[in-house]
Amino acid sequence: MSGEDNLLRLVEAEEGEENDYHLQDQVGFILRKAHQRHVAIFAAHIADLTPPQFAALAKLYDIGETSQNQLGTLIAMDAATVKGVIDRLKARGLVELSKHEIDKRRLLVNLTPEGREAIERLIPLARTITEETLAPLTAKEAATFLRLLAKLA
Amino acid sequence: MSGEDNLLRLVEAEEGEENDYHLQDQVGFILRKAHQRHVAIFAAHIADLTPPQFAALAKLYDIGETSQNQLGTLIAMDAATVKGVIDRLKARGLVELSKHEIDKRRLLVNLTPEGREAIERLIPLARTITEETLAPLTAKEAATFLRLLAKLA
DNA sequence: TTGATATCATTTGCATACGAATGAATTTGC
DNA sequence: GCAAATTCATTCGTATGCAAATGATATCAA
Numbered sequence: 001m002s003g004e005d006n007l008l009r010l011v012e013a014e015e016g017e018e019n020d021y022h023l024q025d026q027v028g029f030i031l032r033k034a035h036q037r038h039v040a041i042f043a044a045h046i047a048d049l050t051p052p053q054f055a056a057l058a059k060l061y062d063i064g065e066t067s068q069n070q071l072g073t074l075i076a077m078d079a080a081t082v083k084g085v086i087d088r089l090k091a092r093g094l095v096e097l098s099k100h101e102i103d104k105r106r107l108l109v110n111l112t113p114e115g116r117e118a119i120e121r122l123i124p125l126a127r128t129i130t131e132e133t134l135a136p137l138t139a140k141e142a143a144t145f146l147r148l149l150a151k152l153a
Numbered sequence: 154m155s156g157e158d159n160l161l162r163l164v165e166a167e168e169g170e171e172n173d174y175h176l177q178d179q180v181g182f183i184l185r186k187a188h189q190r191h192v193a194i195f196a197a198h199i200a201d202l203t204p205p206q207f208a209a210l211a212k213l214y215d216i217g218e219t220s221q222n223q224l225g226t227l228i229a230m231d232a233a234t235v236k237g238v239i240d241r242l243k244a245r246g247l248v249e250l251s252k253h254e255i256d257k258r259r260l261l262v263n264l265t266p267e268g269r270e271a272i273e274r275l276i277p278l279a280r281t282i283t284e285e286t287l288a289p290l291t292a293k294e295a296a297t298f299l300r301l302l303a304k305l306a
Numbered sequence: 307t308t309g310a311t312a313t314c315a316t317t318t319g320c321a322t323a324c325g326a327a328t329g330a331a332t333t334t335g336c
Numbered sequence: 337g338c339a340a341a342t343t344c345a346t347t348c349g350t351a352t353g354c355a356a357a358t359g360a361t362a363t364c365a366a
Contacts, residue, residue: 021276023211023228027286027299028191028204033229033306035188036323038181043324051181052352058176069314075176076186079315081353088351105314105361123174133180136304145305146180148298151289153186189353196354205322222344232345234323241321258331258344 038133045125045132049118052077052085054126057094057111057119065110067100094118191286198278198285202271205230205238207279210247210264210272218263220253247271 023029042051049057055075060066063074072082086109089095094115100106111119134142176182195204202210208228213219216227225235239262242248247268253259264272287295 021211021215021279023208023215025299026279026283027302028195028282029208029229030299030302030306031184031188031191032204034302035184036229037306038184039323042181050351051185055176055182058174062174062176067314076182076189077352078354080317080355081351083316084352103314103362107315126174126179129181130179133305137301141301141304144297145301146178146183148290148294148301149180149183149187151294152286152298153183153190192353203321220344230322231324233325233347234321236346237322256332256344260345 038129041132042129045129046122049122052081053089054119054122056082056085056089056109057115058123058126060095060109060111061116061119061123065108067106068097068109069106071109089115191282194285195282198282199275202275205234206242207272207275209235209238209242209262210268211276211279213248213262213264214269214272214276218261220259221250221262222259224262242268 039051042054046054052075056071059071059074066074068082068086069079071086072079075082077085086095086097090097093112095109096112098108098110100108134145137145192204195207199207205228209224212224212227219227221235221239222232224239225232228235230238239248239250243250246265248262249265251261251263253261287298290298
């Protein structure tokens with residue numbers, strides 16, 4: 001810390017300016033930490049699947065067969081990311097791929113019976129994960145938080 | 154969709170159970186999307202630094218020289234992650250490394266003059282990024298959101 | 307109809323993120 | 337004072353996440 005910095009602080013204190021920047025108060029930093037905590041809770045309950053992999057299976061279970069690109073849109077992943085996720089699910093036999101009959105650009109993705117079994121088994125655990133993630137909040141706070149978070153996302 | 158599934162749905166509808174699982178309502182999924190949006194806003198304002206890199210510089214600016222490990226704790230990164238971040242900042246001349254004189258395990262990290270210049274220039278932009286991230290909320294909502302988010306993180 | 311655009315998927319490169327294993331150095335406990 | 341436990345840093349492997357470039361196909365528009 002140089003003498004100039006100390007002088008600057010004095011001057012700004014006199015002017016009543018807030019010069020401090022506290023990383024730990026910034027929404028981006030706290031958002032990153034909250035996300036990290038959620039991922040850790042997820043991993044503690046569902047060890048053999050990542051949140052993005054689970055999201056892909058859950059969405060396919062919800063809407064049925066769709067193109068890789070469309071699936072990516074629905075679960076908020078760009079094309080490069082969704083490809084990797086689907087590749088790994090395919091390698092594990094949880095999804096299967098086929099070509100779109102009419103539009104030859106599209107790659108259709110669907111659950112295999114094993115994938116359907118897996119997601120049906122995991123959804124109850126996912127509800128627990130959501131509960132545990134929100135556990136520091138009261139029910140009312142959790143509702144408020146989800147409403148505001150959705151406005152941000 | 155098999156006949157058994159349809160039967161299951163009828164039974165559950167009669168019992169008033171909620172069987173649907175909507176990914177887009179789960180806190181983890183929305184948290185991931187909110188984080189993605191923040192990172193995009195960050196990149197639009199600060200193109201030459203990532204949020205983790207910025208976090209490292211901002212924390213060093215705040216507390217001065219510290220060990221790589223301690224820095225990681227303060228900015229919520231594990232040892233493997235912080236090493237990569239610091240390596241890249243070092244390669245760009247924004248931080249410098251030195252050995253701890255007494256405890257030979259520790260690697261001290263500090264801002265270079267260029268790093269100090271950079272973070273002083275960037276902090277005002279970071280304030281803008283925070284504002285833009287919270288822009289969908291009113292001031293009161295933003296305060297509530299930050300309070301609840303901090304409880305979760 | 308055909309030339310310009312747009313869409314879908316892939317690949318490459320870079321940057322987190324974290325578990326697990328390893329080795330060096332320090333601290334603790336007895 | 338010494339063995340056990342802990343801490344610090346590094347490395348490896350795997351998995352997102354995204355920008356940019358590319359190629360194939362489809363759609364639009366003059």
